[in-house]
Amino acid sequence: MLATEVVLCEDGHAQERSLLGQVLPGVEPDELWIAERNFCTVDFLRGIATRGGCFVVRQHGQLKGTLVGARQYKGTIDTGKVYEQQIGLVTAQGDPWLLRRITVALEKPTRDGDTEIHLLSNVPMRKGSAQTLAASYGKRWTLETMFQELTETLTWEVNALGYPKAALFGFCLALMA
Numbered sequence: 786m787l788a789t790e791v792v793l794c795e796d797g798h799a800q801e802r803s804l805l806g807q808v809l810p811g812v813e814p815d816e817l818w819i820a821e822r823n824f825c826t827v828d829f830l831r832g833i834a835t836r837g838g839c840f841v842v843r844q845h846g847q848l849k850g851t852l853v854g855a856r857q858y859k860g861t862i863d864t865g866k867v868y869e870q871q872i873g874l875v876t877a878q879g880d881p882w883l884l885r886r887i888t889v890a891l892e893k894p895t896r897d898g899d900t901e902i903h904l905l906s907n908v909p910m911r912k913g914s915a916q917t918l919a920a921s922y923g924k925r926w927t928l929e930t931m932f933q934e935l936t937e938t939l940t941w942e943v944n945a946l947g948y949p950k951a952a953l954f955g956f957c958l959a960l961m962a
Contacts, residue, residue, distance in 0.1 A: 788931065788960045790808075790811050791956075791957060791960060792804050792807045792808055793953045793957075795949035795950065795953065796949075797949065797952075800823070801823050801824070802823055802824075802826065805824065805826065805828070805829045805832075808829075809829070809832040809833070809836065812832065812833050812836040812837075812838040813836070813837070813838065814836065814837030814838065815837060815838070815839075816838045816839070817838070817839045817840070817841065817908065817921075818833055818838055818839070818840045818841075818842070819840070819841045819842070819921060819922055819925045820840065820841075820842045820843070820925075821842075821843050821925075822842070822843040822844065822845040822846075823845065824842055825842045825843060825844055825845040825848050825905065826845075826848065827848065827874050827875070827876055827877065827882075828876075828877055830842060830884075830905065830907070831876055831877075831882070833907075834907050839906070839907050839908045839912075840905070840906060840907060840908075841887075841904055841905075841906045841908065841918045841921060841922050842904065842905050842906070843902055843903065843904055843905075843922065844886070844902075844903040844904065844905050848874075848905075850872040850873055850874045850884075850886075851872065851873040852870055852871070852872055852873075852886065853870065853871040853872065853873050853883065854870050854871055855870060856868045856869070856870045856888065857869055857870060859887075859914065859915040859916055860915075860916045861916075862889065862916055862919050862920045862923070863920070863923070864889060864891055864892060864893075864919075864923055865889045865890045865891040865892045866889070866890040867887060867888070867889055867890075867915050867916050867919050868887070868888040868889075868890065868915070869885060869886065869887050869888070869915040870886055870888075871883050871884065871885065871886065872884050872885075872886040872905065884905050884906060884907055885905070885906045885907070885908070885910070885915070885918075886903055886904070886905055887903070887904040887905075887906060887915045887918055887919050888901055888902070888903050888904075889901065889902050889904070889919050889923075904918065904919060904922055906918055935956075935959050935960070
């Protein structure tokens with residue numbers, strides 16, 4: 786639960802996907818990136834893999850692929866039953882790319898009513914079971930949680946900091962604190 790990097794943008798309405806190109810240079814070999822579905826684009830995932838990193842990212846509804854083979858039951862975690870199968874994607878260059886698709890059939894629906902979540906990963910099976918990766922995803926510290934904690938605990942949102950650069954400076958100070 787430690788923020789180690791920050792990508793700043795003065796546009797308070799910018800969607801995080803617009804900043805992914807600035808995030809990729811921070812990927813180091815053998816790192817595991819765990820992210821929510823807004824980070825699930827083929828280009829971003831491929832960028833992580835190209836830099837030698839691994840990922841577990843919730844599949845975005847707009848990212849379509851071709852399921853390969855039958856879904857196999859892999860066991861349970863605290864939140865539900867875990868299944869795995871492969872999914873085929875196509876890169877921007879037209880190259881086929883096979884990934885692991887881990888499905889958690891949830892015991893309780895999400896607040897949005899989802900009864901299943903799908904995770905995409907390039908972690909080799911020998912390095913992480915479907916259960917381990919699904920449980921790790923469930924324990925991630927989301928950006929939304931971080932912002933909520935900073936807002937409530939550190940009172941980092943200072944109304945007087947109306948200029949974007951001042952607000953970003955205050956945000957970075959709160960992160961360091």
